Amino acid sequence: QPHARHTEPKKRAPLGPEQRKVRKEARQDKQERIDAAVNKWFSDTMALAQKLAEEFDMKPKYFHDLFFQGGARMVIHQSTVNPYNAFKSEKAAECRENGEAKDAPQLHIDYHEEYAHMTDEEKDELVKRWVQNRNSNVVLRRDTPRAKIQDVSNIIRNMKVLMCGLATCVGVEGFFCVVRNSADFHISPQWFFTSRELEQYMPIATRKKWVTAEVGAKVEAFAVAGCDV
Numbered sequence: 001q002p003h004a005r006h007t008e009p010k011k012r013a014p015l016g017p018e019q020r021k022v023r024k025e026a027r028q029d030k031q032e033r034i035d036a037a038v039n040k041w042f043s044d045t046m047a048l049a050q051k052l053a054e055e056f057d058m059k060p061k062y063f064h065d066l067f068f069q070g071g072a073r074m075v076i077h078q079s080t081v082n083p084y085n086a087f088k089s090e091k092a093a094e095c096r097e098n099g100e101a102k103d104a105p106q107l108h109i110d111y112h113e114e115y116a117h118m119t120d121e122e123k124d125e126l127v128k129r130w131v132q133n134r135n136s137n138v139v140l141r142r143d144t145p146r147a148k149i150q151d152v153s154n155i156i157r158n159m160k161v162l163m164c165g166l167a168t169c170v171g172v173e174g175f176f177c178v179v180r181n182s183a184d185f186h187i188s189p190q191w192f193f194t195s196r197e198l199e200q201y202m203p204i205a206t207r208k209k210w211v212t213a214e215v216g217a218k219v220e221a222f223a224v225a226g227c228d229v
Helices: 017-055 060-075 083-097 104-116 120-136 145-169 196-206 212-224
Strands: 175-178 190-193
Touching (some): 017 060, 017 104, 083 104, 145 190, 175 212, 190 196
Antiparallel strands (some): 175 190
């Protein structure tokens, strides 16, 4: 039987000066277009945060944190670490050590160029440091009254965000009331209405006197009593 002949793959001819120049210019042009798109997104996001802050009478920082951090943590748990998030976390820690406090948007403004010039190897090392630091600072959750209050507050915050998102994107109205059913900790009844008009409509809907705080207190007492009529 004839033996199969193995041939070495042909090596590509090295690029000439003109070809290297063309490729370099193409890469630079692509990077400039990417930077322009990212900068536009960033400007639009900051403008939206300011608009929402004025609309809901809150500080822009609340929406900055929500846009850049809160949403991803709320919806899914990422198993892989985003190198840029690790980079910002490290820079934020450095700023705190120097007595400075910078939020996510300011970190982006001050350091995004430094990140853009990092090599893949440097980014991998950055992620490794972040994971090691996270694992070395793991604290076991204690089922204390304070921990319970923090859990409730975090979940309610996420519920409000989801309700507002539905109201804006889909077109719904609604409300919720969260009360404790245990005497182990204390937190006031937590009400949320997607609009003030909806809350004002409640006396008409129930055809009775409606005071939101009083209704919440009664629901809480009922829940703590074991929901026993």
